[in-house]
Amino acid sequence: MNSSENEKYSEKTLQNNTEQLIQAHRLNAIGELSTRIAHDLRNPLMIIKTSIEMMQVRKICGNTDEFGYFAKIDKAIMRMTHQIEEVLDFVKPKPLFIQTCSVADIIKSSVSKIVKSENLVIIHPQNDCLVECDAEKLEIVFLNLITNAIQAMNYDGKIDVRIEDNGKDVLIEIEDNGPGIPTDKLSKIFDPLFTTRQIGTGLGLPCCKAIIEKHGGVIGVKTILNKGTTFNIKLSKNLDAERLNEINSSLFLVTPNILE
Secondary structure, eight states, X not given: OOHHHHHHHHXXXXXXXXXXXXXXXXXHHHHHHHHHHHHHHHHHHHHHHHHHHHHHHHHHTTOOOOHHHHHHHHHHHHHHHHHHHHHHHHHSXXXXXXXXXXXXXXXXXXXXXXXXXXXXXXEOOSSOOEXXXXXXXXXXXXXXXXXXXXXXXXXXXEEEEEXXXXXXXXXXXXXXXXXXXXXXXXXXXXXXXXXXXXXXXXXXXXXXXXXXXXTTOEEEEEEETTTEEEEXXXXXXXXXXXXXXXXXXXXXOOOOOXXX
């Protein structure tokens, strides 16, 4: 075997080894994700099962007060649906369905789907702005960010959602007064499968970033320990046809954008 053949053989071997390494990494990620999904879906399924059983027992005993059980079932189903959609959207994202939409209306719709507590205050934006976007996708982003803030504050605190019209662009800020994000975790929050909670797929923030980038926008975060965290989203109001074709045919790397 001459030097040229040796070189080609080495290149082919390196390529094969690289492909095998990538495949092994993907399989490992799929295995980890599958384990998390199985674990996370087991709990709400058990809630549904138990609630139905209790409803049956109470019906036999003549007690027809079933509202509380319906609420538990609805919450469990919403949790499972959200996680399944989160995984599907990350693994196989769909093209954007662009319409001119009200940002305030999308935020309002997102908040309406969140389970709130008496000690939680969500301040809605006082103004509005129209943008060309996929409303369903942006609702996923706002739902994830607000839900994360609520969980970080343990359902006790304040969330301030603001909209700022900057001419060609719009800035959306979601600020909480929670514990903040530790420095050693800040650079990882947009990494797929990274999570600081015992439940969750670790795909929420990566999905948010991918959706915003598909819109040609930018998402960043500012945080101060023991004072709170603010997520910032910058979107263009208008998307031309060329830009839309570009973003629908591109794959976006999920990398953090940390704001100082």
